[in-house]
Amino acid sequence: MAWVILIIAGLLEVLGVNGIQRxxxxxxxxxxxxxxxxxxxxxxxxxxxxxxIPLGVAYAVWTGMGTVGSAILGMIFYNDSKDRKRILFLAIIVIAVIGLRVVSS
Structure with a gap:
């Protein structure tokens, strides 16, 4: 259940960042x-x-979700760059977050 709570927390961080842009x-x-x-x-x-969830893992997942979510939101709604390199590095962050989840079971 802690992981579900952490995912919701990450999504709400994106909402907060979107509020700054708004x-x-x-x-x-x-x-x-x-x-x-x-x-x-x-x-x-x-x-x-x-x-x-250990501090380092929880914080890394939370900030990773916030980073990727905010970047995707910016690309969709705020005309941020959709450069392939940018998308590649966002994918690396997603892979790292998934990796943290897998090794932190």
Whole structure:
């Protein structure tokens, strides 16, 4: 169950980062709501997951999900670069996160 909680925490981190972008683009109220809700709930869930998952693994998975999720969100909604090299390195992060999960069973 801790891994499910950690995955949800990672997804909510992406919501918080999206809120920052929304705020910058002029969507002040929704941006602040996304930031506060996304990061508050994400950090709370991360702390719950860390009761069962080692700190280094939990934090690496959480930040990896946030990094990849935010980059994908940027490519889809904010016209960020879709360069093949960028996608390759994002795939490497995903592989590393999966690898951490496999060796941390």
């Amino acid at each position: 705020y910058i683009q002029g969507h002040k109220v929704s941006g602040i709501l996304f930031v506060v809700f996304g990061f508050a709930v994400s950090l709370t869930l991360l702390s719950i997951a860390m009761e069962s």
